[in-house]
Amino acid sequence: MLSKKPEMILIDVDGTMVDSVPDLAFCVDEMMQKLGREPWGEERVRDWVGNGVERLVRRALIGQLDGEPVEADFERAYPVFLELYANNTCKRSVLYQGVREGLDYLHAAGYALGCVTNKAERFTVPLLKALGIYDIFAIVISGDTLEYSKPHPAPLLHAAEFFKVDPAHALMVGDSVSDVKAARAAGFMIACLPYGYNHGEDIRIAKPDLLIDALADLRTELEQAA
DSSP states (O other): OOOSSSSEEEEEEEETTTOOHHHHHHHHHHHHHHTTOOOOOOHHHHOOOOSSSSHHHHHHHSSSSSSSOOHHHHHHHHHHHHHHHTTEEEEEEEOOHHHHHHHHHHHHOOOOEEEOOOOHHHHHHHHHTTTTTTTGEEEOTTTTOOOOOOOOSSHHHHHHHHOOGGGGGGGESSHHHHHHHHHHHHOEEEETTTTTTTSSSSSSOOSEEEEOOSGGHHHHHHHOOO
């Protein structure tokens, strides 16, 4: 339950509003094949998403969440992935159920809305535009907008300054421990969705202030908040 009704709401992209894994997995597998390696498949890639495409490529090269590939392998693979993803940013990605309804309610209710993601701007903006939700946000902060990205609090605090809102009256909505850490460090309230990309771990372990099954469910929680 939220301790108070927020004045500003920031929302993550991958795993929160958008299921982008189908596109990302396609690009990973195409990259691996171009490198003469075996593809991983969507199920494996799903556990590696959530910290930006550079981290995703590194994980794909070693086939696991933690660790580092040979740097020469990464330098060869990364441009291949970037070219693939530039042409496949939103061919298979879709909004999760309840996202459109949730955003329409928040916009109509007059909340200050921002988008904060670790996805690079050159992929974030086309994706949001293709899915028809870009114009809902007054500010979009991507992974390369500032010097730091989530879980650093800088993107959240930047948005709070943009809207002139006290962080204590702000809410972050995400799906991963990175979102929870960023919110806690910034002094935000944090709501999480359980279906996203948290590397296979239950987001309840991170103890967010609120857990909702769909973005549309945020309406009931906000109307009940003081």
